[in-house]
Amino acid sequence: MQHRTWPMPEWLQLSGQFVTLSPLDLERDVAALYTASHGTPEKETVWNYLPYGSFDSPLAMKDWMKQEMIDPIDVRPWTVFENATNAQVGVVALRAIVPDYGCAEIGDVWFTPTVQKSNVNTESQYLLLLHLFDHHTYRRVGWECHSLNHASRTTAARMGFLYEGRFRQHMWVKGKNRDTDWFAMTDKEWSRCKANFERWLYGDEKISLMELNNG
Template identity: 35%
Template structure:
């Protein structure tokens, strides 16, 4: 039998502003964010593959999109954050803390939807880092990442961010009338300090190339 942990339940996340070098996370606010998000998600420069593995979207009607944002903003689990580009003030994506179980100290980053302007930039990495940092500051023991097992982009991102692959839940869900086998990943509290240090090294100003891009993220493991 293992020894007692002397552990106390985690705190439940509350809406807060989290600021990094490239982005600021704020609670999703449809009045503030709807125009920007409609443009980045459904505009001419939108990433058409964004919705392939999400349970919702794409949205052909603005009314449906606005209802989706309103529903997300009213939720506390998932608790949705907007990702705001510090350089130009545009809201360029959303993500959430979800599956929140304070009594067991586990929480998940999910419902990730980053516009094309965030992809292949440090902004998405920093958004995940800021929520991971918050998750463990609240006292959680485990941070989860789950995605459709067919979603190669999400699985690559999870590994890149330092999550450990744990396995596949077969026939876990039916999404858009299709089977979803779900890949599970996690970071534990004892792993987080080294992973956080890797994020911080990568996001640091001295990791910038002359043209303003950052080097490949290699230090999160």
Template identity: 35%
Template sequence: MPHNEFGQPIGPAVPGWTPRPAIEPVTLTGRHVRLEPLTQAHAGLLYAPMVTESDPRIWTYYPHPPRMTWPEFGAYVAGLLHLPAAVPLAVRGPDGAGLGVACYLRIDPANGSAEVGGIVYASALQRTTAATEAMVLMMQHVFDDLGYRRYEWKCDSLNEPSRAAAARLGFTYEGRFRQAAVYKERNRDTDWFSITDAEWPALRSAYAAWLDRANFDDAGRQVRTLEQIRAATGR
């Protein structure tokens, strides 16, 4: 632990640090999924997959009704487009089908920090290879393309699927912000998770090994889970 001239402990040096580029609207393409800058025009593509064709429980931990009307859904998309320090992305399949939404939030280029949030996957996307690949593509852009130091994940502390997804992807649990918000006339405690640039290389290798074609049989079933691969690499 370094100390200053007064004998006080101080944080490790970050030599040569300069602010990172801002995260701009970007298209990210993988083998199973494509993310592209969200526009109001995507509302028509996403409404049925995310509302009428999805389990309404996907909206439980968001401040939106589970069976939004078309005008309500249009307002939801418009709201995402006006979030401060955010880049919302539409998630689409290789065939162009609408599959969901994910956002870069709390973008802080000066400190090299950003959050992934506002993630709403249609039922058709949940628990698929494409769902994982979408998250990996977003991380790769932040760490590899832009050189950020910190990537955050936050969720309602009672949202067990989100907590499990963060753990599966290798995010580190950092703590709980009690009574952090009120939505749908109820309290939200928010759990915080993160990945740092020091952790990223091992995680990147684990993701690549899991997404490798050789890790899936002819029926598309995984040979090794991501957790098994991470455990073998110490992440």
């Protein structure tokens, strides 16, 4: 039987109605991203459940991003620009990309509090899923999060990712245990989820995405 492989996802600009995902550029983006995520307790809540951050300085953030997001061959990071303001408001990435299997994970997701609970997060994830499923015909996209991160768990469920289980004592992060919850969406579920994304993002009907995907 012939072995099939999938392409490595192209690392290019992804444009939507509310956001533009631009490949992370350390020189262009780090200062703005640092300011958006540091300086007040509210801003720094974005790091509560991530295994890294906050950072002592923009230089420390830049060095970490280079080592962990730019250099690895299985990571593709994007800076999220809010179209209305043309401001850098967060980061999303594809991680654990395995072209041999047509699989990847969405990770390193954070948004400044000013755009949380807006279309910014939802359209950012939609653009990544569209990129993987429609343009690269991937088979599976994973989502993992700290088991105590209710916002991330809810985000995964409302977008149509299915819960697959919990890895107990999966990590030791910032001096504490982390149990990790795993979600995934497959190409078999994408068509329905895609239609629900588009209905919620661009349609006139006022119905929650969670209701659409659980209906």
